[in-house]
Amino acid sequence: MSEPDAALLSLNTATVRTQWSLPQVVAGCLRHGIRGIAPWRDQVAAVGVKDAAARIRDAGLVVSGYCRGGLFPAIDRDGRRAALDDNKRAVDEALAIGARCLVILAGGLPKDRDGTIRSKDLAGAREMVRDGIGEVLEYARPAGMPLAIEPLHPMYAADRACVNTLAQANDLCDELGPGTGIAVDAYHVWWDPRLRQEIARAGAASPSRLLAYHISDWLVPTADLLNDRGMMGDGVIDLPLLRSWLEAAGYRGMHEVEIFSANHWWKRDPDEVLATCRARHRECA
């Protein structure tokens, strides 16, 4: 299998979130020859959207995605309306920084305003997600901001995202239509027996639904459900195989490294982290 194009490497800012502010990440990407970036809203907010947009534009970085919208299910109407308003702001910010898509994290079971889960109605939560994306779409589609639905690993079904397979994301795109697409994150979907078929299905849609591709690795053992992702090559995911499936489905976008790693990469020198991302992208992805 051929090496991935180094120009397609993008850095999700969460990968060095404990070490660097957004301006530092932008400067780091320039130093390490990384051509893409995917910022998180809190890191953008910390410097202001205008300043963030200017720095990214001046650095000539591609914004492979903006993290994140979504989190729709709520126990009452006010909660759902608050989510909708917040998603519209996220669309505005994504437009301001020139993101290729707004990443949509579904949200899990319905919560109250304190963030406590108040319902076990998973099917109902999935309907709230469909309705929520549909409402954001009315705002995002005319503005030209694609919504990239990101299926999350089933271990997050309760508290983070009740969209847990590519099949589900494809079904949502079927139902919601133009302006929706999919973010494929290797960490979340690598286990899925239908992965290859559903990637092909997403790529065969017109236009292609394959809006983003996130990479990291699944460690064995995994010490923590949330913040123990591995650097490419340190785990068990056959990343070159996944990439070949995406390429066969027509994907030509960035390869965005997104690693939450409380006990390892978040404790390292961030320049070492970026250098490792570059090397491992070339060798292991």
Add this chain to the structure above:
Amino acid sequence: MSEPDAALLSLNTATVRTQWSLPQVVAGCLRHGIRGIAPWRDQVAAVGVKDAAARIRDAGLVVSGYCRGGLFPAIDRDGRRAALDDNKRAVDEALAIGARCLVILAGGLPKDRDGTIRSKDLAGAREMVRDGIGEVLEYARPAGMPLAIEPLHPMYAADRACVNTLAQANDLCDELGPGTGIAVDAYHVWWDPRLRQEIARAGAASPSRLLAYHISDWLVPTADLLNDRGMMGDGVIDLPLLRSWLEAAGYRGMHEVEIFSANHWWKRDPDEVLATCRARHRECA
């Protein structure tokens, strides 16, 4: 929804594995009016199969399942042959203790003899699982011991089981034929968007593939991937809904409580654990 029949409660011995030996579990079931049991091989081996079988028979307990066979993928032929031999012994033991089925845990990515994962070939591992079950079946089918394929949560795909959805288990049963069936564990499958349809599909097969039903609960947050399952009612799974789907699919078997809980239930007075299982089965399952 109607309360579950208390006579259908079964105790998987792992639920009190740190506190009690198998004879103590059998005596505990009698004391608490629990009519079923599902022993693990190591707990049976500790007293000997004959003695274990006699105690269970004398107590009049239904053996809702025997844990466990499987773990097929191995990096070399010797490893796969060793797994096959071990599975035949598991079938013999399951017959000796009068189990209704032998629970089959697929195994994850191929390991070497030290238990280290040596391959990222997930599709290949899945073929090894299919072939392995097929070989055990040649031994188990004439002996009359049903093999209950248990899909495990996708978070165990790498190291424990690469059969991760009911659809996969149903497909395996389609391919392998009579003598195979499915163990539905709420903890492993509750998140699956296709759960209801695949339960119905398993029940519609002739004979029904629904050989066992395991219950516990998914805690939020989940502190550990392996040993942080919750007691029924302490988590987010809509267990009465799942039971209604199984009943609609014709399932009339036991409800087997299987809770791995290093920091909570494994530290409690086991009589309290059993009393809680009884109460929560009635109130929350």
